[in-house]
Amino acid sequence: MSQSTSPDDVDLIQLLTPTGQRVDRPDYSPRIAHLDATALRGMYRDMLLTRRFDTEATALQRQGELGLWAQSLGQEAAQVGSGRAASPQDMIFPAYREHGVAFVRGLELTKILRQFRGIDHGGWDPKDHNFHLYTLVIGSHTLHATGYAMGMQRDGVVGTGDPQRDAATMVYFGDGATSQGDTNEALVFAAVNNAPVVFFCQNNQWAISEPTSRQSRVPLYRRGQGFGIPSLRVDGNDVLACYAVTSEALERARSGGGPTFIEAFTYRMGAHTTSDDPTRYRSAAEEQYWRDRDPIDRLLALMKAEDAVDDAWLAELDEEATAFGEHIRTTVRSFERPSSDFMFRNVYAGPHAIVDDERAWFEAYQRTFVDVSATAGGH
Amino acid sequence: MPVFEKFKMPDAGEGLTEAEVVVWHVSVGDRVEVNQPLLEIETAKSLVELPCPFAGVVTELLADIGQVVEVGAPIVVIDVDPDGAPDQLVEALAVTEVAAAALGQAVPRPPAEETPRTSVPIGDLEAANHAGLAGSGIEGGVADDAAAAAGAGAAGAAGSGAVLVGYGVSAAGSARRPRVGMTPIGADLPVVSTAPSASAALAAPAPAAHTHPVLAKPPVRKLARDLNIDLSSVTPTGPGGIVTREDVLAHVERSAAAVLATYPGDEMPWLDTGTVSADGRQTRVPVKSVRKRTAEAVVSSAFSAPHVTVFQTIDVSRTMRLVEKLRNDKEFADVRVTPLLIAAKALVLAVRRHPEINASWDDERQEIVYKHYVNLGIAAATPRGLVVPNIKDAHRLGLHTLAVEIANLTATARTGRTSPADLSDGTITITNVGVFGIDTGTPILNPGEAGILAFGAIRQQPWVHKGKVRSRWVTQLALSFDHRLADGELGSRVLADVAAILGDPAQGLVWG
Numbered sequence: 001m002s003q004s005t006s007p008d009d010v011d012l013i014q015l016l017t018p019t020g021q022r023v024d025r026p027d028y029s030p031r032i033a034h035l036d037a038t039a040l041r042g043m044y045r046d047m048l049l050t051r052r053f054d055t056e057a058t059a060l061q062r063q064g065e066l067g068l069w070a071q072s073l074g075q076e077a078a079q080v081g082s083g084r085a086a087s088p089q090d091m092i093f094p095a096y097r098e099h100g101v102a103f104v105r106g107l108e109l110t111k112i113l114r115q116f117r118g119i120d121h122g123g124w125d126p127k128d129h130n131f132h133l134y135t136l137v138i139g140s141h142t143l144h145a146t147g148y149a150m151g152m153q154r155d156g157v158v159g160t161g162d163p164q165r166d167a168a169t170m171v172y173f174g175d176g177a178t179s180q181g182d183t184n185e186a187l188v189f190a191a192v193n194n195a196p197v198v199f200f201c202q203n204n205q206w207a208i209s210e211p212t213s214r215q216s217r218v219p220l221y222r223r224g225q226g227f228g229i230p231s232l233r234v235d236g237n238d239v240l241a242c243y244a245v246t247s248e249a250l251e252r253a254r255s256g257g258g259p260t261f262i263e264a265f266t267y268r269m270g271a272h273t274t275s276d277d278p279t280r281y282r283s284a285a286e287e288q289y290w291r292d293r294d295p296i297d298r299l300l301a302l303m304k305a306e307d308a309v310d311d312a313w314l315a316e317l318d319e320e321a322t323a324f325g326e327h328i329r330t331t332v333r334s335f336e337r338p339s340s341d342f343m344f345r346n347v348y349a350g351p352h353a354i355v356d357d358e359r360a361w362f363e364a365y366q367r368t369f370v371d372v373s374a375t376a377g378g379h
Numbered sequence: 380m381p382v383f384e385k386f387k388m389p390d391a392g393e394g395l396t397e398a399e400v401v402v403w404h405v406s407v408g409d410r411v412e413v414n415q416p417l418l419e420i421e422t423a424k425s426l427v428e429l430p431c432p433f434a435g436v437v438t439e440l441l442a443d444i445g446q447v448v449e450v451g452a453p454i455v456v457i458d459v460d461p462d463g464a465p466d467q468l469v470e471a472l473a474v475t476e477v478a479a480a481a482l483g484q485a486v487p488r489p490p491a492e493e494t495p496r497t498s499v500p501i502g503d504l505e506a507a508n509h510a511g512l513a514g515s516g517i518e519g520g521v522a523d524d525a526a527a528a529a530g531a532g533a534a535g536a537a538g539s540g541a542v543l544v545g546y547g548v549s550a551a552g553s554a555r556r557p558r559v560g561m562t563p564i565g566a567d568l569p570v571v572s573t574a575p576s577a578s579a580a581l582a583a584p585a586p587a588a589h590t591h592p593v594l595a596k597p598p599v600r601k602l603a604r605d606l607n608i609d610l611s612s613v614t615p616t617g618p619g620g621i622v623t624r625e626d627v628l629a630h631v632e633r634s635a636a637a638v639l640a641t642y643p644g645d646e647m648p649w650l651d652t653g654t655v656s657a658d659g660r661q662t663r664v665p666v667k668s669v670r671k672r673t674a675e676a677v678v679s680s681a682f683s684a685p686h687v688t689v690f691q692t693i694d695v696s697r698t699m700r701l702v703e704k705l706r707n708d709k710e711f712a713d714v715r716v717t718p719l720l721i722a723a724k725a726l727v728l729a730v731r732r733h734p735e736i737n738a739s740w741d742d743e744r745q746e747i748v749y750k751h752y753v754n755l756g757i758a759a760a761t762p763r764g765l766v767v768p769n770i771k772d773a774h775r776l777g778l779h780t781l782a783v784e785i786a787n788l789t790a791t792a793r794t795g796r797t798s799p800a801d802l803s804d805g806t807i808t809i810t811n812v813g814v815f816g817i818d819t820g821t822p823i824l825n826p827g828e829a830g831i832l833a834f835g836a837i838r839q840q841p842w843v844h845k846g847k848v849r850s851r852w853v854t855q856l857a858l859s860f861d862h863r864l865a866d867g868e869l870g871s872r873v874l875a876d877v878a879a880i881l882g883d884p885a886q887g888l889v890w891g
Binding site (some may be wrong): 059063064065067068274275276281282284329 | 388
């Protein structure tokens with residue numbers, strides 16, 4: 001196994017081994033002590049339904065229903081573990097693969113598919129779940145998140161000591177983004193301003209076809225240390241460890257302790273997007289190595305060992321997942337094209353003369369078509 | 380009642396316009412589930428499996444293996460209510476027509492391709508648009524020019540200016556839409572003379588009825604005469620029904636290239652997708668896929684690496700005895716042992732003694748790249764053509780593992796599932812021409828490699844053995860090598876070592 005895919009065990013924070021055995025760590029085990037069987041089942045359900053959503057969306061792309069799809073396959077533990085550690089008042093900035101975080105935040109997942117179908121620039125109101133829109137530009141949102149966190153400082157919602165009030169920002173990005181200028185600038189600003197932001201880097205080993213080994217001479221979390229930010233590496237396929245380290249980091253941020261850089265060591269089991277063919281640049285042996293470390297199997301092994309789950313519950317979940325898949329398919333197929341003035345609506349907060357002109361021109365242009373009235377969605 | 384749904388070729392990448400059908404996983408009559416793999420396609424970017432969007436029964440496959448299909452064109456028809464009465468078919472088709480009419484068109488569909496199709500043949504505006512035939516007389520009108528001048532705002536509506544997402548989602552959405560105030564469609568459409576659909580015949584003037592003299596200018600008449608074409612058989616598109624020069628040339632092209640009909644079980648699969656010449660004595664087949672890659676590879680290799688080939692004829696009776704012994708060995712019970720296995724092992728051992736042969740010439744940087752691993756290529760004849768997958772790190776494999784790997788690799792190649800990774804980074808290759816009964820040949824190097832061993836047929840022949848003429852198992856070996864980095868001495872020594880081991884496998888113990 002190459003250096004890029006095997007973590008340096010000394011640095012790796014792990015609370016659950018790949019075979020589902022607990023690891024006792026005085027520093028982090030107390031942070032998951034309160035997670036009982038119900039909580040474990042909840043995490044399992046989140047991960048399983050996220051995967052179902054992802055599988056369904058991939059199939060929909062292959063059926064011509066979506067223009068593109070970015071899979072979350074294999075990264076469910078990193079997303080669900082960290083997402084569950086966040087409080088409702090925390091603000092989350094996802095990249096474009098954080099379907100598991102979206103699910104945990106309570107977003108109706110089919111809303112994500114509006115963008116990938118090309119009928120919407122976003123799909124939801126970020127304020128509804130304190131979950132920002134997906135950002136397709138690599139790393140640019142790390143700056144948005146840092147700025148938002150600095151705004152939280154100015155709003156006085158950091159370090160007040162009131163757990164209902166104190167808030168933080170968390171931003172998700174990948175290994176490739178750590179090589180972007182934007183991300184490095186964000187780390188500079190976050191560090192010197194002591195901003196309440198958690199940088200959650202999912203190192204899934206591949207920036208499209210570029211392995212991490214060609215991106216960095218040091219483990220990625222040490223890039224954070226270079227900016228003077230407390231940084232650590234967690235087993236990204238261990239949902240419990242991801243939960244523990246993220247809750248610690250968010251707590252530090254909310255209390256005024258500043259930023260944290262988390263490198264979740266995980267693996268993109270699918271392609272970069274549906275336009276990518278990973279068999280061209282990585283080996284079947286490497287994929288098998290990570291299939292043996294599947295985050296969902298790992299949690300299931302633990303739950304079975306601790307009698308936290310029975311067959312009836314699993315069967316019920318299976319049925320729920322099937323119905324969920326059906327719901328996704330029917331919802332996507334019934335999406336209607338939004339009216340043509342939709343894209344002009346949220347350009348500025350208030351009315352704007354240029355936008356109004358453009359809207360009027362576009363509506364006139366639309367009326368020259370036989371099959372569509374100016375505002376109707378068409379087929 | 381039966382309800383027919385068509386699955387259209389999706390854009391499996393970003394902004395792809397076509398894809399080739401590689402294999403069908405279903406056939407007509409099969410019951411299919413949602414998301415069940417239907418077929419594999421090869422796009423410009425990757426090999427992709429397409430899951431079925433419907434549950435039902437496969438009614439018709441609209442594309443053959445090897446056929447390149449435009450994105451948006453239907454590829455399979457599925458009856459999503461197969462338990463209904465069959466006499467409702469007509470009604471289902473009528474619905475399709477109504478749907479087309481709702482798009483603002485009672486449009487004839489010019490045949491998207493020349494293969495006649497039996498079901499769901501009419502009203503398919505989308506396919507026609509994708510084929511680039513419908514609407515071609517409409518584009519570039521005043522309104523469109525205005526749109527172009529107005530810039531980006533219009534581009535989205537017209538389906539151009541592909542962005543990250545949003546195309547390929549709805550074929551109708553990305554096709555050109557009819558505009559107000561334009562010429563009625565059909566009036567100036569070129570009507571393709573072969574296999575016109577019923578509705579096309581209704582809407583367009585029938586070109587065959589010539590009770591009046593054909594209109595054409597004298598130079599066009601001369602052209603037709605020179606080309607030996609009956610002007611009355613040419614479809615006119617000029618103003619007032621005049622036959623233009625372009626009409627004549629288009630007619631020549633169409634009548635010169637007829638699609639060769641092939642059916643499963645035909646004995647000439649290499650003629651698939653070909654076009655037959657006018658006199659019916661030749662077929663021209665576009666070069667693509669594996670054939671194209673093979674051609675590129677051998678040309679680049681043959682004309683950049685100066686090949687030298689050395690030969691040796693040897694007695695391999697001891698190898699045959701070893702093969703026989705291994706076939707009865709419990710440890711090898713699960714795998715087929717062949718002389719090729721021993722030859723592969725012998726070549727790996729020879730490379731170990733002469734690692735300089737396991738190298739690559741980097742012309743651009745003027746360097747020789749020596750490989751400290753052996754990725755052993757095995758040339759395999761597959762239904763799709765020649766592929767040379769390689770066994771990674773063959774130098775680290777024991778005889779049994781090597782046998783398993785050879786078996787896996789050839790089995791995978793035959794099913795056409797060899798991955799690009801399996802094909803890349805080979806270091807040295809064996810081609811087993813012996814399976815065709817051939818003594819030997821002068822093989823062409825796999826590009827990027829410096830040696831290739833041809834393993835000939837093994838026959839019983841008279842041979843001088845221990846001073847007497849005996850019947851022995853004899854074969855001929857040939858090794859081609861890249862003279863830029865390997866001299867005659869090196870190549871000869873490598874071949875001599877392979878021969879020595881095949882002559883007496885015990886030698887492998889000495890060198891192994």
